[in-house]
Amino acid sequence: MRLAIALAALALAVASCNKEPELSVKNASAEQVAAEVKRSGVARQTRLTPGEWQLTTETKLVEAEGLPEAAAAQVKASLERTMTESQCLTPEQASRPPSEIFARRQNSRCTYDSFEMAGGKIKAKMTCPGGNSGTMTMTMDGTYTPTRYTMDALMNVQAPDGAQSMKMSVRSVGTRTGECASAPKAG
Template sequence: MKVLRTVSILALPLMVLAACSGGGADKDGDGKISKDEVAAEAASIKFSPGEWENKVEIVDVKFDDSKLPPEAKGMTGAIVKQMVGQVQTTKNCLTKEEAEKPGADFLAGAENDECSYKKFDLSGGKIDADIACKGKEAGQQGDIKLTGSYTATSYDMQMNMVMASPQSGSMTISAKNSAKRIGECKG
């Protein structure tokens, strides 16, 4: 499992947050949240356009190295543990069009389209989501739980991710993610 892939998954929360609206995404009440229902949710949210600053901090990482060859054990865990405490800060411009109507592609978050939503309730300014994604290789699975709160100009959430692969074992990552609008877009 590549650390870079893990970091790209950490970009998911802003994209997931774009789907926010009241009452949860399962509008037809069938117990399944379809991509169309998520897209409908995305069409209802309004963010404030402008420059946004996003911070992701890795709080804890646990790595099960039992499936690795003996020479890789310990070394991989040590590399993964170095992620703890690191903060990645990015800035991006959210245009008026994106802020008024984030599209379904805004919440893809992964390079593939193999995610399903077990729970997706973002009513009342609160975040409570449970997402499962399949990896590109056979047997890879990622489960992501998000909790927190949001407004039109900011959000704060906690992320707990469990990524598993038959080839490399499992990794659990706890992270904090926050973002806020910091001004007008530059350039």
């Protein structure tokens, strides 16, 4: 669930209609990507339109291997879902550079194998090293404008012993629906 929220935040951070400048980074930490986003000028031109936003995240389990059938069914039932929420994006929040979100939202041990952003499109591949939950690789592919984004992600998780694996796909869509219904909270 946190990963879906992080994807939505990442997509919010990179939404923009300006097609320039382009950014391409390879083999970098989240902090290095954030610095490159800032250095490249993308941060100055990458802004969402303030207002009320509807955020929808759909999570689908594609495959679970190495688990007993009942456990695989339980995992699938707990992960497959669609969540929709609304939030008011203040002018202050919309003015923040994406670099603030990249460094804070991602696991600091994760690295971007590649990160590209240009012309209303974003593509990335990230690897998060093993631990108790195993190694995860994630590919992301999305589009963005100041009033809408779509981000598709495919996550592959391999257990430390290699006996179990899981693949999930997540689609995050954000759409500006109008002005904020009530006074937004600061920050």
